[in-house]
Amino acid sequence: MALLDTLLTTGVGALSATVGVLVGGIVTHRAQDRRWLRDKQLLAYQELISHYAKFTMTISRAHAGRQGWDYDWSEWSAALTRAGLVAPADVATEIDTFGKAVNGFLDTVARDPARDSTRDPLSQEEFARASRAPARAQVQLVNAMRRSLSRDQKALSFGIGGSLVRTSDDT
Numbered sequence: 001m002a003l004l005d006t007l008l009t010t011g012v013g014a015l016s017a018t019v020g021v022l023v024g025g026i027v028t029h030r031a032q033d034r035r036w037l038r039d040k041q042l043l044a045y046q047e048l049i050s051h052y053a054k055f056t057m058t059i060s061r062a063h064a065g066r067q068g069w070d071y072d073w074s075e076w077s078a079a080l081t082r083a084g085l086v087a088p089a090d091v092a093t094e095i096d097t098f099g100k101a102v103n104g105f106l107d108t109v110a111r112d113p114a115r116d117s118t119r120d121p122l123s124q125e126e127f128a129r130a131s132r133a134p135a136r137a138q139v140q141l142v143n144a145m146r147r148s149l150s151r152d153q154k155a156l157s158f159g160i161g162g163s164l165v166r167t168s169d170d171t
Contacts, residue, residue, distance in 0.1 A: 040086045048080065048082075051079045059109050066121050067118060097140065101133040
């Protein structure tokens, strides 16, 4: 009987240790996957907002200085796509909304053949008016991004970078 108790105790101990190692491996793997995804999300989010800030400033300077400008729109499109690939569904929805707002902005400040930054630049007021919708969409997007990275992040009521205008929520 003592031998059976010893074997049973040893077997249960070995089985428990094996199950513990397997569960620990699964938990560790999932945590590493979540960390990898969060890191990829952060990089994609940074790149997207960086492109927005860059081309907004480029176009703004061109209109203010009555000069030409150029931008690699394929990189903007790629940044939208990369962010959408790693974003949770709610952030991807905000990326789409932001992209549409930026598209409307670009129709006004960059694509309108009647308004050329060298011959007929937009005034600061016209540029600011065109920037309002993407500025609001940017605040919504940044807040969705912040929530996706950490539930502890509080929402912002103001834009940071990229937008040249104050949103209606700014004080």
